[in-house]
Amino acid sequence: MPIPDLTFLHPPSLYDFRRRATLWGPISDVVPSTPIYDMYPIGFAALSEYLGRHGFETRIVNLAVRMLRSPRFDAEQAIARMRSRAFGIDLHWLPHAQGALEVARIVRERHPETPILFGGFSATYFHEELVRYPQVDYVLRGDSTEEPLRQLLACLRDGRAPDDVPNLTWKDRSGAVHVNPQTYTPENLDHLRPGFRRMVRMVLRQRDLVSCAPFGHWLDYPIMATLTVRGCTQHCAVCGGCAEGHERMSGRARPAFRSPEDLAADVREARRISRGPIFILGELRLAGMDYARRFLRAVRGVPGPFMLEFFWPVDREYAEALADSLPDFFVEFSPDSHDPQVRAALGKHYTNAGIEETVRNCLAVGCRRFDLFFMIGLPQQTAASALETVEYCEHLLQMVNGDRRLVPFTAPLAPFLDPASLAFEQPERFGYRLHCRTLEEHRRALLAPTWKHILSYETEWMDRDTLAATTYEAGRRLNRLKARYGIVSAARAAETEERIERATALMARIDHLLATRSPEEVEQEMLALKGEIDRANTSTVCDKEELDVRARGLPFNLPGLMEVGLGVLWDMVRGRP
Numbered sequence: 198m199p200i201p202d203l204t205f206l207h208p209p210s211l212y213d214f215r216r217r218a219t220l221w222g223p224i225s226d227v228v229p230s231t232p233i234y235d236m237y238p239i240g241f242a243a244l245s246e247y248l249g250r251h252g253f254e255t256r257i258v259n260l261a262v263r264m265l266r267s268p269r270f271d272a273e274q275a276i277a278r279m280r281s282r283a284f285g286i287d288l289h290w291l292p293h294a295q296g297a298l299e300v301a302r303i304v305r306e307r308h309p310e311t312p313i314l315f316g317g318f319s320a321t322y323f324h325e326e327l328v329r330y331p332q333v334d335y336v337l338r339g340d341s342t343e344e345p346l347r348q349l350l351a352c353l354r355d356g357r358a359p360d361d362v363p364n365l366t367w368k369d370r371s372g373a374v375h376v377n378p379q380t381y382t383p384e385n386l387d388h389l390r391p392g393f394r395r396m397v398r399m400v401l402r403q404r405d406l407v408s409c410a411p412f413g414h415w416l417d418y419p420i421m422a423t424l425t426v427r428g429c430t431q432h433c434a435v436c437g438g439c440a441e442g443h444e445r446m447s448g449r450a451r452p453a454f455r456s457p458e459d460l461a462a463d464v465r466e467a468r469r470i471s472r473g474p475i476f477i478l479g480e481l482r483l484a485g486m487d488y489a490r491r492f493l494r495a496v497r498g499v500p501g502p503f504m505l506e507f508f509w510p511v512d513r514e515y516a517e518a519l520a521d522s523l524p525d526f527f528v529e530f531s532p533d534s535h536d537p538q539v540r541a542a543l544g545k546h547y548t549n550a551g552i553e554e555t556v557r558n559c560l561a562v563g564c565r566r567f568d569l570f571f572m573i574g575l576p577q578q579t580a581a582s583a584l585e586t587v588e589y590c591e592h593l594l595q596m597v598n599g600d601r602r603l604v605p606f607t608a609p610l611a612p613f614l615d616p617a618s619l620a621f622e623q624p625e626r627f628g629y630r631l632h633c634r635t636l637e638e639h640r641r642a643l644l645a646p647t648w649k650h651i652l653s654y655e656t657e658w659m660d661r662d663t664l665a666a667t668t669y670e671a672g673r674r675l676n677r678l679k680a681r682y683g684i685v686s687a688a689r690a691a692e693t694e695e696r697i698e699r700a701t702a703l704m705a706r707i708d709h710l711l712a713t714r715s716p717e718e719v720e721q722e723m724l725a726l727k728g729e730i731d732r733a734n735t736s737t738v739c740d741k742e743e744l745d746v747r748a749r750g751l752p753f754n755l756p757g758l759m760e761v762g763l764g765v766l767w768d769m770v771r772g773r774p
């Protein structure tokens with residue numbers, strides 16, 4: 198097997214989570230990852246495809262998944278055995294701050310001469326601080342690093358200094374830091390192609406399916422994601438991916454869209470591999486109704502479940518158009534609060550009537566499920582307001598006569614406030630008190646014993662204790678509500694209730710330890726509690742499986758997958774990149 202030009206490594210959020218005890222609580226309850234954030238960014242596939250097309254061989258190793266799936270997997274030995282001309286580590290989501298830097302340290306120790314690259318939103322935001330760690334050589338900045346990365350790999354291959362590579366922060370041999378201009382911000386996503394074939398090729402070449410898995414249980418639940426846009430037009434105060442965040446990090450003045458026809462082609466390609474849900478990431482109406490209509494025309498006839506995001510309410514006409522083209526559609530909608538004042542402070546300027554219309558419209562046209570997300574830790578949100586949200590969920594369920602397709606969720610804004618978000622940049626304006634500002638402060642925070650102590654912020658309205666207590670109480674009330682309406686079974690609700698009680702008791706016990714014992718004693722006691730803590734760490738305030746959209750029958754499209762595999766093998770035999 199040829200030595201890859203670049204090996205992408207996806208770290209766990211905390212290294213080594215298997216030897217430490219952390220009460221993660223509900224921080225990942227409403228995302229597919231476990232609390233160690235084993236899901237790698239969708240950008241890995243896009244970068245691999247682009248580099249492959251330009252003659253560079255890449256490999257993906259999801260270390261987090263390998264560590265999760267096997268207690269015997271020795272990550273340090275595996276890294277020592279790897280051969281690669283460069284290593285690329287993602288620091289997209291800030292919860293990876295500790296794990297990413299620790300994995301880079303191990304790589305540096307085992308491969309002292311091999312360049313180490315970083316990329317992703319958080320790497321971009323903290324680029325100047327990040328590049329000063331001894332284990333980091335290069336940081337690629339911005340939301341579109343395919344071409345800058347190609348240029349950097351060409352420099353490494355030819356032994357040239359990367360003075361001209363756009364969007365690159367780097368250290369030369371003397372350790373001097375260079376910040377190259379941010380000049381590469383494509384206006385559209387026409388340079389991308391779906392990365393699914395490249396992933397199949399990687400699996401065949403490496404003969405290693407687990408390392409390429411996007412997250413731990415993907416092999417049982419092969420959800421596929423396609424990206425409509427990089428950038429956003431909206432201004433949600435706690436989102437680093439808002440319009441202002443993109444401008445700050447990528448110099449992006451307006452979003453870059455995938456063309457609707459290319460997006461439909463991506464969807465068809467994804468459907469050849471998986472019968473599971475295809476998540477269309479990004480709001481189809483962001484580029485205007487014409488864009489949405491063109492996509493819906495182009496995608497009509499593709500079978501199977503689709504998950505669609507709404508950034509604002511949906512009228513009946515649009516709901517009908519969706520149902521017409523994608524009859525098997527699921528909705529993901531995040532009003533975040535039932536309180537219009539909180540929502541407005543957050544930057545979401547629509548009414549409760551708009552939320553209610555959206556729910557009614559989508560259920561009426563036959564959407565398979567409507568997931569409604571609320572959040573705790575928002576500007577102007579009190580504990581009472583967060584709990585009233587559960588009452589509002591009951592109001593909605595009554596409004597739809599208990600239709601069980603409507604599934605509300607509540608989760609904390611945790612563990613960190615997004616860097617580059619409006620609230621991170623102007624915390625006082627939004628009522629936040631930040632405990633962490635720098636990358637190093639976030640890295641250290643991840644070593645704290647519980648999610649409450651990891652939280653990077655408090656608000657004027659809720660301190661850390663109140664945020665945690667309110668999260669558990671809201672979770673408890675919502676769980677009971679779902680059981681009453683038959684959205685979850687009595688048995689599942691009882692399990693969730695028990696997990697909430699266990700997590701609350703553990704939190705109280707750890708608080709007591711912290712108040713009465715030395716740091717060394719706390720660490721020892723935490724390790725003694727590890728089994729109990731680990732059992733309380735997933736599905737705390739809701740069962741993660743509530744989020745899954747299971748395909749009927751086999752999750753993979755075996756004939757399609759075989760066809761893709763044979764095509765890829767034929768390309769490999771003919772030596773095509």
Ligand code: SF4
Pocket residue numbers: 429430431432433436437438439440508
């Ligand atoms: S949360 Fe708001 S700002 Fe962030 S991507 Fe969604 S709509 Fe855009």
